[in-house]
Amino acid sequence: MDTAERLLALLGLLQHRAHWPADELAERLGVTARTVRRDVVRLRGYGYPVEAFAGHGGGYQLGRGARLPPLLLDDDEVLAIAVGLGAVGGLAIAEIDQASLSALAKLEHLMPVRLRSRLEALEAAIATVGPAAGNPAATTPVIDRRTLTSIAHAVHQRTVLEFDYVDGREARSRRTVEPARLVRAGLRWYLAAFDVDRDDWRTFRLDRIGAVEVSDRRFVPRAGPDPVDLVSRAAPPSSYPHRVRVVVAATAADVRRHVPVVLGHVAAADDGSTSVLEIGTDDLAWAVTYVLGLPFEVEVVGPPAARAMLARRAGELAERHTSG
Amino acid sequence: MDTAERLLALLGLLQHRAHWPADELAERLGVTARTVRRDVVRLRGYGYPVEAFAGHGGGYQLGRGARLPPLLLDDDEVLAIAVGLGAVGGLAIAEIDQASLSALAKLEHLMPVRLRSRLEALEAAIATVGPAAGNPAATTPVIDRRTLTSIAHAVHQRTVLEFDYVDGREARSRRTVEPARLVRAGLRWYLAAFDVDRDDWRTFRLDRIGAVEVSDRRFVPRAGPDPVDLVSRAAPPSSYPHRVRVVVAATAADVRRHVPVVLGHVAAADDGSTSVLEIGTDDLAWAVTYVLGLPFEVEVVGPPAARAMLARRAGELAERHTSG
DNA sequence: ATCTCTGCGGACCGTTCCTGTCCGTGGATC
DNA sequence: GATCCACGGACAGGAACGGTCCGCAGAGAT
Numbered sequence: 001m002d003t004a005e006r007l008l009a010l011l012g013l014l015q016h017r018a019h020w021p022a023d024e025l026a027e028r029l030g031v032t033a034r035t036v037r038r039d040v041v042r043l044r045g046y047g048y049p050v051e052a053f054a055g056h057g058g059g060y061q062l063g064r065g066a067r068l069p070p071l072l073l074d075d076d077e078v079l080a081i082a083v084g085l086g087a088v089g090g091l092a093i094a095e096i097d098q099a100s101l102s103a104l105a106k107l108e109h110l111m112p113v114r115l116r117s118r119l120e121a122l123e124a125a126i127a128t129v130g131p132a133a134g135n136p137a138a139t140t141p142v143i144d145r146r147t148l149t150s151i152a153h154a155v156h157q158r159t160v161l162e163f164d165y166v167d168g169r170e171a172r173s174r175r176t177v178e179p180a181r182l183v184r185a186g187l188r189w190y191l192a193a194f195d196v197d198r199d200d201w202r203t204f205r206l207d208r209i210g211a212v213e214v215s216d217r218r219f220v221p222r223a224g225p226d227p228v229d230l231v232s233r234a235a236p237p238s239s240y241p242h243r244v245r246v247v248v249a250a251t252a253a254d255v256r257r258h259v260p261v262v263l264g265h266v267a268a269a270d271d272g273s274t275s276v277l278e279i280g281t282d283d284l285a286w287a288v289t290y291v292l293g294l295p296f297e298v299e300v301v302g303p304p305a306a307r308a309m310l311a312r313r314a315g316e317l318a319e320r321h322t323s324g
Numbered sequence: 325m326d327t328a329e330r331l332l333a334l335l336g337l338l339q340h341r342a343h344w345p346a347d348e349l350a351e352r353l354g355v356t357a358r359t360v361r362r363d364v365v366r367l368r369g370y371g372y373p374v375e376a377f378a379g380h381g382g383g384y385q386l387g388r389g390a391r392l393p394p395l396l397l398d399d400d401e402v403l404a405i406a407v408g409l410g411a412v413g414g415l416a417i418a419e420i421d422q423a424s425l426s427a428l429a430k431l432e433h434l435m436p437v438r439l440r441s442r443l444e445a446l447e448a449a450i451a452t453v454g455p456a457a458g459n460p461a462a463t464t465p466v467i468d469r470r471t472l473t474s475i476a477h478a479v480h481q482r483t484v485l486e487f488d489y490v491d492g493r494e495a496r497s498r499r500t501v502e503p504a505r506l507v508r509a510g511l512r513w514y515l516a517a518f519d520v521d522r523d524d525w526r527t528f529r530l531d532r533i534g535a536v537e538v539s540d541r542r543f544v545p546r547a548g549p550d551p552v553d554l555v556s557r558a559a560p561p562s563s564y565p566h567r568v569r570v571v572v573a574a575t576a577a578d579v580r581r582h583v584p585v586v587l588g589h590v591a592a593a594d595d596g597s598t599s600v601l602e603i604g605t606d607d608l609a610w611a612v613t614y615v616l617g618l619p620f621e622v623e624v625v626g627p628p629a630a631r632a633m634l635a636r637r638a639g640e641l642a643e644r645h646t647s648g
Numbered sequence: 649a650t651c652t653c654t655g656c657g658g659a660c661c662g663t664t665c666c667t668g669t670c671c672g673t674g675g676a677t678c
Numbered sequence: 679g680a681t682c683c684a685c686g687g688a689c690a691g692g693a694a695c696g697g698t699c700c701g702c703a704g705a706g707a708t
Contacts, residue, residue, distance in 0.1 A: 018481035054676055058684065070394030071431075077424075077430075081424075096400055106339065358657090382705075
């Protein structure tokens, strides 16, 4: 074991257990305690503060530094993080949207095979959460996480991508693109990419993409329009077939604590103690169910179809629970 | 920059961007391409497979190996992971329960200060999800994530812990313990620990713990009963004040896809096409709201109070939506 | 088919640095 | 005060490191 490998191992040990006496480390690493001391000094030199304690029960411990040390994770931690990143994708937090996606793509790319299968088993077992939850019919665009990460990885790696696409007029085509960036707009994901065959920039809704094939051809990124611009031009907020409006008997702040930003827009009503929630969706039934599950007094004010649907469901429930 | 630091930097670069030509790496690292090649060989020797491509557009790329390489994450990725791990805590997946907690505690301990504040801001902004969602009154035990991770960290670091505790008979006391392990039982978290003053093992419900103070006194773990045993003895599944039973018009498998395991138990009914969901909770109102939000036809069969509560809520909703 | 780009790795050599050993110091705890 | 334990200087033999130079081989581009 040479110096560099030993330093990596040392970092790993220090992360695995919080507290290590020098000669225990020495034994583990197969060197003398003096060398461990030298290694510790080296790590500090790299900017990873290793704290030391003298006296009885003394030892070394990794402290908080200016930057995060290289994380050495064990299997379960990797799985926990991967599952967590998947969940964050569902939460759709603008600030770390791209980051969680790229971190997940990175992780899945580097993850040992044995973990991949465990991860898949886990994900299959996990109840769907987040915006997609409560939607067994899956008319709301539910994107295969595999599609999402493989595209994210292609963006990152700058490799050419091929896939089947169904456009807004239901026309099917096979596309070959140089992917530029994934953009989330509301509940939907879009890919901004340069379409090689059409020799122009295009945006693609991920839920309309099928049979993705990541080639190993790399490309040099070309100058082009801002991907976010491209998408927002192509997919205006009004593009959802349904916009459900709900009056909620709670302050806007309270409602926002329960409704992810991407799901809907929350505004305070005039009186301040009630608010108006507006949800754009492809699937009216899903939205109605979602509203039902809110821990507030709610009233769907439109569209009439949603109002009727909620009335019917509430009526059924009431009837079922008063009789007998 | 010495060899070890350069290797760490190299790992970082290879993770940051997918594809690197040798001389670009050389320039970044301030060495010749020959040295980069040697470093690559070294990394491979450590078990991190670096793939190489010759010819036009050739270069190096980190591949999938037997174990995950030390992860060098940028700020946003760290935040995404931290948020994700928080979400996993909410999901409560038995397989990675402890791992997500320990990973989060680890991360928060190592995280640079500048990220801590960003993380706190993010978490404050995020809508509550998971089992705790839909519970503004917070009578269901909602545990401060700060408490959870600081205890997890103390377990990991083996440091003595002090906190205020309110026991089942509402008696307040200040405890000094040697924490052994966190155990989740249903929706609740317990700490199994050795109570120093009482000189015996005890279990503590986390939602009854307040004012945690992590001392810097370390302790040597003592032999004791199995923490999980201890907790399951102290907290039988029947310890929830309410057990709501719901007949759901969907197969048990479908229901399980929507109900996290810790939330409730799902059993197939005799006919196979309907199932019975049983939710243990402290807060009847929350459970009723939760059931309302399920995307299935449901009927609460007990207890009567829950049935009545649902009937009332459904009735109100129906009335509000049929008039006008 | 040829050319060019790019990674590959052997050889050499001066220099650096690494590690084990020995040992006195000083802070912490019992 | 005794003990435990991290600290770090000094030293010396040996290992490794990195730059330079070079011919080779695989992959694309022309």
